[in-house]
Each structure stands twice: as structure tokens, then as C-alpha cells.
Amino acid sequence: MERSLEWEQKILVSELAQGKELAKQLGNHLNPSSSSLEARQSLVDKILSSYEKALSMLNCGAFAADQPKPTTGITKSPHSFINSSSRSEVSDQDCKEELSSDVSRKRKTQPRWTEQVKACSGNGLEGPLDDGYCWRKYGQKVILGAKFPRGYYRCTHRHSQGCLATKQVQRSDENHSVFEVNYQGRHTCSQASPPPVASPSLNNDFSKRSKYLCQQQREEKPKPSKEIFLHVGLDCNRARNDSGSMDDIFPSFSFPCTSSGNEIEENNIFTGSMVENFPGSCSPTFKSPATSESNYFSVSPSHMNSFGTFYQNVKTRGCGLTNSVTHSPTRDLDISIDDVDFDTTFPFDNLEFLA
DNA sequence: AACATTTGACCGTG
């Protein structure tokens, strides 16, 4: 175990060093006339890859060191690796809720984790941040102390397939472009372990309704004209945004975005599927739809805590760059996750989306 | 017509 950590630490340092080196190289390529776009893009990809690996390791390692190995199905406290934005209630509550065996109207026993999603203006409404799942909004609530209401979403297949996955989306008080997406429960619907092809033709046993929805979401959102950079946060333990701008604090990840700079509806930040479907698919074997739709991506469960509970911080930015970053949505990751005892089917997808 | 979203009411928890 310790040895494993040491090993990971070395790799971690190595990856970070590599990232630094690559960044330097990239700097040399800044002169437009001295390098091609491809070369620069390649460097960016490599850099991101390095950082992602490092981050993934760091995250796993952090948990390994701070907490007992999650060996049981239910783990508590998806401690925010990165204390997110304005509130920390989520993590605190999580413990209780997860431990609770009662499935009351508001308490769930499902695994739960949170993500920070930064959506550049406009990207939200388009619902580009699609995690491949179909969500249906079932409520919105004004939360005490929060400037913005919280939206409640459940899996569209709740009735047709009994999928109990839900998520809550709330815009950050400090940074309006940041959304906290709190996922609860793993998908047990077909999407959880999507058929190899997530093409529009998943008309199998889906109810007519689900089909409708999924297609709608998958086909409309993609707007292949953008690229977004997600940075996976490193500042895990950094105090929350007391400084305000999470942009400066949180790490990010990178993934293609499809939004096109529309404006976010201020009066209803949750309309449609704005932050919809963000990765975090705790679904078993979720893979981003192979359909090369650029807006599908999965965030690596970098901060996985256990049993599908992890904390993630994702940001999207750079809405405006055009690019054809449609890398394979799913990448293999070679970090050791042996000691993580998550659900048998926990998705470990797209760890290096942009690698 | 079918399905999604909105929104006020209801209910459980602390």
C-alpha cells in the first residue's frame, strides 16, 4: 500500500514535470509563425493528459491517505476535495444521508457526489455538458442563503426502468458561471451501461418516452463549434473560494463544449438541460456515447471516494474557441484503482478525455 | 398527443 503510494507519487511528480516542460514548449510555439496549429494543439493535449493523470492519481492518493480505504459500499463524506463554492453543506449532509437507511421522501441512500461545473455564459442553456444521461427536471427550490434556486433532476428512465439517479444543480453565488451539480444514485437504466453504441438508435427496450428524450438531448445539444477546456482542480484542499473566483482556485478538466455563447437565462438558470448531464456518471459502465458527439465526455472520477462517491471539480471555459477536438471519448486509464471498492460497475471512463 | 418544465403544496427531518 505505502509502496504503491510512493510509486504513484513519483509518477505524479513525473507527470507534473512533464506538463511543465510541455507548457514551456507550448510557450515557444506561441509565435504563430513558428508553429502549426496542430503542433500547438498536440502540445496542449499532452499537457492536459499529463495533468489529468497526475490529478487522477493525486485524487485517489489523497483519499487513500486521508481516509480509510473505502471498502464498503457506502462511504461517507465525499469530502470536497476542493471545497467548492459557497456552501459546504453538501458534503456534510452526504454523510448522514448516505448512512441513512430510510428512504424517505427526501433522504436517499444512494451514493452521492458533487461536481463543480463552470459554464461559460451561454453554454449552459444548450445543455452541452451532457453526461450521456437523460434527465428530467422535477422541481426547483429557492435555497436559503443562496442567490440562485436549486434545480432537481431525476433520470428520465425513472419510471420506465426504475432508475433512481438524481441530481441537483445550483449556480454558485460567487461565480455565476459555476454550477454545483450534486449527483445522487447510480444509473440503473440502460444508459448506465450503454450499449456499445449510443447512437440514436437505442430504441430497444426504451420506452417511447425515453427514446424521445434521449434523442432530443443528444442530437440537439451538440454544436460542434466549440471547444472547452476543463481543468481538473488541483487545489483540492484549498480553502473554498473565500477569494471569490473559483476560476483561480479550481483545477479543471478539459472537454469539448458545444455551447455557442448564448446567454444564460438569468431568471431560470436551470432551464432545459443546461448543466445537465454532466459527467459524473456513476453509472456502472458508462461510456460516453461512442457517437463521436463532441459534447459527450466523462469526467474521470478523479476524486472518487468510494462506491461511486467522489468529488469533482469541473469547469468549462473558453467558449469560443473553435476546434475539432473530438478525441475519443473514452480513454483507458492506467491508474491503480485496486483499492477503491466502488460499485462493481463504477464507470471509470474518460479519464483522460483530452489526453 | 406525448413529453418536458414550472411552480405551489405537501411532507420529513433537524
Added chain:
DNA sequence: CACGGTCAAATGTT
């Protein structure tokens, strides 16, 4: 009793 999560009728959208 206040707050947060869910329900369900009304309404909007495709």
C-alpha cells in the same frame, strides 16, 4: 417551525 426534497397539476413545447 424552518428548510429542503418531492409530488403533481398546470402549462409549454415538439
